Amino acid sequence: MPLPPPEEKPRYVRDMFAGTARRYDLMNRLMTLGQDQRWRRLVVAACQLPRGGHLLDVATGTGDIALEALRMRPDIHVVGSDFTPEMMRIGQSKDRHQRMPFVEADAMHLPFPDNSFDAACSGFLMRNVTDIAATFAEQRRVVRAGGRVVCLEITRPTTPLWRDLFHLYFFRFVPRVTAFFSSNKTAYDYLPASTLAFPRPPALADIMRSVGLRNIQYRTLMLGTIALHGGEST
Numbered sequence: 339m340p341l342p343p344p345e346e347k348p349r350y351v352r353d354m355f356a357g358t359a360r361r362y363d364l365m366n367r368l369m370t371l372g373q374d375q376r377w378r379r380l381v382v383a384a385c386q387l388p389r390g391g392h393l394l395d396v397a398t399g400t401g402d403i404a405l406e407a408l409r410m411r412p413d414i415h416v417v418g419s420d421f422t423p424e425m426m427r428i429g430q431s432k433d434r435h436q437r438m439p440f441v442e443a444d445a446m447h448l449p450f451p452d453n454s455f456d457a458a459c460s461g462f463l464m465r466n467v468t469d470i471a472a473t474f475a476e477q478r479r480v481v482r483a484g485g486r487v488v489c490l491e492i493t494r495p496t497t498p499l500w501r502d503l504f505h506l507y508f509f510r511f512v513p514r515v516t517a518f519f520s521s522n523k524t525a526y527d528y529l530p531a532s533t534l535a536f537p538r539p540p541a542l543a544d545i546m547r548s549v550g551l552r553n554i555q556y557r558t559l560m561l562g563t564i565a566l567h568g569g570e571s572t
């Protein structure tokens with residue numbers, strides 16, 4: 339399936355996540371073979387928050403990174419933002435003690451003042467936006483100089499045999515699992531298509547640099563299928 343044209347992508351993405359919200363967490367656990375929460379803990383660690391620090395989880399969805407951050411670091415303050423209320427409502431139901439605000443917002447136009455956070459992170463957001471550089475630039479803007487901007491995303495492995503297996507997994511298995519759990523029947527083609535179109539880790543690092551983030555570092559996880567990038571705001 340071709341990806342939706344840029345002008346239709348935000349609505350398409352929002353509808354897709356609204357339709358999968360109730361089954362999103364279960365789908366994640368199944369498709370990542372239970373590894374996704376471990377990656378989220380690495381995201382929180384990469385944010386290098388100071389004691390009592392403020393973290394923004396952009397595209398928080400059902401709040402898994404944000405809530406993991408609060409579990410790991412009860413001393414910090416976390417805000418989650420996303421443009422799909424249906425996803426955040428699931429997150430709110432998991433946040434039994436209402437420890438964090440969920441704010442409806444587009445990742446490319448964050449409703450927060452400059453330098454208002456010690457770190458910003460996103461998990462599985464960047465494939466879905468129409469302008470990756472503008473999205474990182476917003477995170478750089480709201481994070482104080484020296485604070486961290488961290489990104490977790492799916493990426494394509496480069497090792498020949500593993501690359502072929504990954505294609506099989508992604509184009510055959512993932513669409514079937516997604517189709518089974520999703521009420522939006524086109525959602526199952528979108529995930530592999532958006533991953534193929536997404537920049538490889540060195541190119542993503544260049545995009546981060548281009549918006550003024552510095553000291554960019556990245557590593558890949560899960561046999562090169564997941565990339566974790568971090569940079570410093572200026």
Ligand SMILES: C[S@@+](CC[C@H](N)C(=O)[O-])C[C@H]1O[C@@H](n2cnc3c(N)ncnc32)[C@H](O)[C@@H]1O
Nearest residue numbers: 355397398399420421422425444445461462466
């Ligand atoms: C794959 S989910 C990831 C949720 C969560 N970060 C996680 O780790 O499970 C992607 C989320 O990004 C949100 N999203 C996509 N594009 C967005 C945008 N431009 N602005 C705000 N949220 C966006 C979707 O609504 C969805 O909740």
